[in-house]
Amino acid sequence: MSNRQTLQIKQISAHSGPAPGLDVQRDLEVCKLVDTTTCIGCKACEVACVEWNDMPFAETTFDNTYQTMPETRWNFWNLIKFNEHQREDGTIQWLMRKDQCMHCADPGCLRACPADGAIVQYSNGIVDFQQENCIGCEFCVSGCPFNIPKFNKATKKVYKCTLCSDRVGQGLEPACIKACPTGCLKFGTKDDMKMIAESRATQLREHFGYEKAGVYDPQSIGGTHVIYVLHDATQPELYGGLPKDPQIPWSYTVWKWLFKPVLGALSMFGLLGVMLHYVTVGPRRPQPEPPAKEPRAGREV
Amino acid sequence: MSTAVERFDDKARAAFDRIGHNEVYEGELLRHRVYTRLLHWMVALFFFLALFSGFGIYLPWLFRWFTPIFGGGPLSRALHPWFGLGFVFFFGLQMLNWLKQMSWTGADTRWMRRLGHIVSGKEKLEPEDTGFFNAGQKAQFWEIVVGCVVYLITGIILWVGANTFGRITVAISYVLHDISAIIMLGGIFIHIYLSTIGEPGTFQAMTRGAVSEAWAWTFHPAWYKEVTGRDPRTAHEEARRRR
Numbered sequence: 204m205s206n207r208q209t210l211q212i213k214q215i216s217a218h219s220g221p222a223p224g225l226d227v228q229r230d231l232e233v234c235k236l237v238d239t240t241t242c243i244g245c246k247a248c249e250v251a252c253v254e255w256n257d258m259p260f261a262e263t264t265f266d267n268t269y270q271t272m273p274e275t276r277w278n279f280w281n282l283i284k285f286n287e288h289q290r291e292d293g294t295i296q297w298l299m300r301k302d303q304c305m306h307c308a309d310p311g312c313l314r315a316c317p318a319d320g321a322i323v324q325y326s327n328g329i330v331d332f333q334q335e336n337c338i339g340c341e342f343c344v345s346g347c348p349f350n351i352p353k354f355n356k357a358t359k360k361v362y363k364c365t366l367c368s369d370r371v372g373q374g375l376e377p378a379c380i381k382a383c384p385t386g387c388l389k390f391g392t393k394d395d396m397k398m399i400a401e402s403r404a405t406q407l408r409e410h411f412g413y414e415k416a417g418v419y420d421p422q423s424i425g426g427t428h429v430i431y432v433l434h435d436a437t438q439p440e441l442y443g444g445l446p447k448d449p450q451i452p453w454s455y456t457v458w459k460w461l462f463k464p465v466l467g468a469l470s471m472f473g474l475l476g477v478m479l480h481y482v483t484v485g486p487r488r489p490q491p492e493p494p495a496k497e498p499r500a501g502r503e504v
Numbered sequence: 505m506s507t508a509v510e511r512f513d514d515k516a517r518a519a520f521d522r523i524g525h526n527e528v529y530e531g532e533l534l535r536h537r538v539y540t541r542l543l544h545w546m547v548a549l550f551f552f553l554a555l556f557s558g559f560g561i562y563l564p565w566l567f568r569w570f571t572p573i574f575g576g577g578p579l580s581r582a583l584h585p586w587f588g589l590g591f592v593f594f595f596g597l598q599m600l601n602w603l604k605q606m607s608w609t610g611a612d613t614r615w616m617r618r619l620g621h622i623v624s625g626k627e628k629l630e631p632e633d634t635g636f637f638n639a640g641q642k643a644q645f646w647e648i649v650v651g652c653v654v655y656l657i658t659g660i661i662l663w664v665g666a667n668t669f670g671r672i673t674v675a676i677s678y679v680l681h682d683i684s685a686i687i688m689l690g691g692i693f694i695h696i697y698l699s700t701i702g703e704p705g706t707f708q709a710m711t712r713g714a715v716s717e718a719w720a721w722t723f724h725p726a727w728y729k730e731v732t733g734r735d736p737r738t739a740h741e742e743a744r745r746r747r
Contacts, residue, residue: 315675318577319564338561338577345666345674354665359578452675458682466686467563473690477697484625489705489718491744 232328233371234396235380237301238403238432239442240416241387244269244283244299251382252281252303255367275302277353280364281379284443300431300442301379301388304351304364306330308425311451312363314459315346328393328428329368334360348424348449366428396430403432421449509600513539516601527712533720533731535709543598544710550590551692557584558685585663592652599649605636606646611726612639628722632737635726644691654684718743 212222249271253261261279264272270285286298310330313322320336322343332343332352339359343352352361367377375381376390389396400418407416417436420426431445439445517539524538536544557580560570574580599606611633619640621627630638637645658677666674699706705719717739720728725736732739 317561317564319568336577338581340561340581340662341665341667342662342674342678345671345678347671359582452672454675454679458679463563463682464566466683467566470686470689473693477693477702480623481697481701484623486701487625487628487703487722489716489722490628490740491718491747493747 230392230394231326232393233366233428234328234391234393235306235366235377235429236389236391236396236400236432237429238387238389238400239298239300240403240407240411240413240432240434241385242283242299242301243385243387244285244297245384246271246283247382247384248301248379248388249279249281249283251378252364253279255370255378256280256365274350275353275363277355277362280304280362286441286443288441296434298434298442300445302349302443303379303429304330304366305349306364306366306428307348307449308427309451311346311348311424311449311455312343312352313346314451314455315342317342325368327371329366329371330428331365331368332361332363334358334362337361346451346455348446348451350444393426393428400430400432404436407432407434419445421446423448423450509603513601516597526714528714531717532714533717533728534713535715535720536713538713540598540601541710541713543594543601546594547591547598550587550594551688554584554587554591555685555689555692557581557587559689562682562685585659588655588659592656595648595652599645602637602645606642608639608642608646609635611635612642615639616643629737629740630723630725632725634724635730636724638724644695647687647691651684651688654680658684 211224213225215222252258258278258280261272261276266273268285268287269283271282272279275282280303282302284300284302286300288296288298290296306329308328310322310324312332313324313330316322317340318336318338321333321338322330323333324330337360339354339361341352341354341361343361344350344354351363353363354361367375367379370377380388380390389399391399397418397420400420404416404418407413413434415435415437417433419431419433419436419439431439431442433439433442435441439447517537520539520542521537524542526534526537528534556570557574559567560574560577560580561584564571571577571580574583611631615622615631615634616639618627618631622630622640658681661669661673661677662681669677699710703723705716706723709715717728717732720731721736721739728734728736728739
């Protein structure tokens with residue numbers, strides 16, 4: 204990247220107009236697009252995720268649905284959520300959504316985390332947990348609007364989807380994308396994915412009768428680096444509890460970045476206060492005090 | 505105040521007086537017995553353990569050097585709730601022990617009105633109706649009682665986590681827990697200052713248990729009168745004339 208930037212031609216001798224490519228920057232932000240309308244619920248992405256991340260076996264839970272388990276686990280980061288939704292006309296719509304970390308532009312987990320360096324956000328938008336710095340307080344769980352960070356009781360650390368940052372860093376697509384047989388999962392720059400998602404939503408609205416079809420990219424948290432195309436974007440809750448308006452608790456914004464350091468410093472002024480009291484007002488001694496010896500003028504005794 | 509609490513305290517005080525001893529010399533008064541002193545130092549121990557382990561987590565960019573004391577961040581986090589429980593437990597016993605002396609009276613309200621005078625050092629002697637504890641001590645005591653309740657409730661919520669209590673509950677608890685800690689941190693500076701260099705002669709009350717009579721008639725005149733039967737101001741005048 205740095206080579207590309209420094210070797211970008213700035214001026215060209217005897218050339219009319221600006222140098223080609225100058226001030227054109229590659230979009231750094233990556234994005235995963237999940238088109239729920241073409242997902243067939245094959246769970247290839249679940250398997251690919253477990254395989255690539257070399258996760259130990261996670262016991263499945265059978266609850267009379269196709270869903271592998273109720274929610275993601277510390278060793279199961281990618282879960283298709285199945286929902287049989289009864290529409291107003293009585294017909295059934297089978298909704299499937301790939302649930303994983305949304306890689307928020309404004310990550311609640313990162314805001315809530317009190318451990319230095321336990322959660323990082325790369326400039327490409329991936330939010331990654333650094334388990335070696337995690338202290339296991341689980342505050343990230345309360346910061347996350349999507350119930351994604353999962354605690355491992357044995358290691359006392361929290362885990363979640365990395366968006367295959369190890370693969371993306373090497374120019375590869377995430378494992379789930381590679382495994383998807385229908386092409387409902389796509390990976391690329393945020394701008395490109397947004398464009399594909401919007402055109403797909405338009406197609407659904409105009410040609411397939413899904414009048415409420417739309418893209419899920421919640422702006423309440425600055426957008427996400429995993430976006431969905433939904434048949435009914437007005438009711439994201441139907442897709443396994445996707446929050447319509449995900450929020451980070453106010454205390455993790457106002458309290459943590461403003462009041463915490465300010466009040467922390469103020470309490471240190473308490474120390475300063477008693478010191479000043481000692482040198483100005485001075486100590487109170489049991490009375491009567493022994494008579495004070497008059498210091499001789501003009502000389503340190 | 506229930507008599508069961510009184511009976512428990514009396515029993516504990518007697519038991520600890522048999523284990524440890526109070527060192528009182530001539531011209532001195534016994535102020536804190538062994539049981540009270542033990543509780544005080546247990547509270548202090550757990551307070552500072554909880555404080556240091558907590559502040560390493562609270563403001564890592566300023567206090568990250570606290571966490572290595574406890575073996576690193578994860579261990580600080582694991583130990584902090586237990587330190588906190590120890591603090592609340594021993595302070596709870598101390599609360600029962602001091603319940604009677606700490607009850608607020610009209611003298612305390614009057615004392616609070618003169619707070620400015622007292623802090624600015626204009627009054628060498630405490631108001632004559634100041635008893636075993638003055639209003640400042642009582643205010644701090646009740647602040648810690650409230651703080652302990654807040655610590656306990658919010659601490660358990662933070663300990664158990666968002667999966668049980670919900671995200672918002674945890675987020676609110678986190679703020680309340682911090683505010684309680686900041687108030688107590690501010691208080692501990694004043695407490696340590698006044699009990700050591702701020703009012704010389706005080707510290708020994710919590711080590712060997714005794715204070716000088718002069719200390720008693722200066723800072724707690726009503727208590728002096730109660731234990732000696734003498735008038736604190738007369739005693740002070742006599743001592744002054746003897747000089």
